[in-house]
Amino acid sequence: MQLVPADMLRFIEMKGKRFSHFVSKARKTCEQIIATISFTREYEDFGTAESRWQNLRKIIESAQEEVNADGITIINDIPEDCEIYADPVIRKVFTTLLENAIRHGETITKIHCFCTKDENQLIITCQDDGVGVPDDEKRYIFGLRYGKHTGIGLFLAKEILSITGLSIRECGEPGKEARFEIIVPENEYRFLSESEKK
Structure with a gap:
């Protein structure tokens, strides 16, 4: 068009x-x-479909297929049995994070996706080795129309996540990395191998 x-x-x-x-x-x-x-x-149906349990590793694999990494290594270290309860369009959140890393990382060579438990929460991390986000921009990057491209992606990511109580923050070191963390509350994630043991 x-x-x-x-x-x-x-x-x-x-x-x-x-x-x-x-x-x-x-x-x-x-x-x-x-x-x-x-x-x-x-996103005409954004927020209208029911949230459901989804395999996190497969979500990121699907997002990888939508981006042109062009020589950039994407490492998906999410456990195969990890699921999160979220809106069906959550895939777009990870597509946005990957696209932004590729588009704005400048010196980027790799993107690493992994998750860790922090007390009762799950922290999903999407981290790259690019130039990062300047400290004075961190508070604005999730606002509508902010940024060098369309200014929609990160705003939308935040809105998608908020539907089921998830949140997102950027806490990377400027000049060294961009590090986006998605915080998943207790009862909004599960590991199937652990569920089977109960």
């Missing part, structure tokens, strides 16, 4: 630097409109 004809943009570009600002602005506006249309189409 292209809202501004390519020939028109090329013509404006040929007219010199004085038009470059307008071309850049037009492209950005087109990207945002297309992203909004895509957002509306993909």
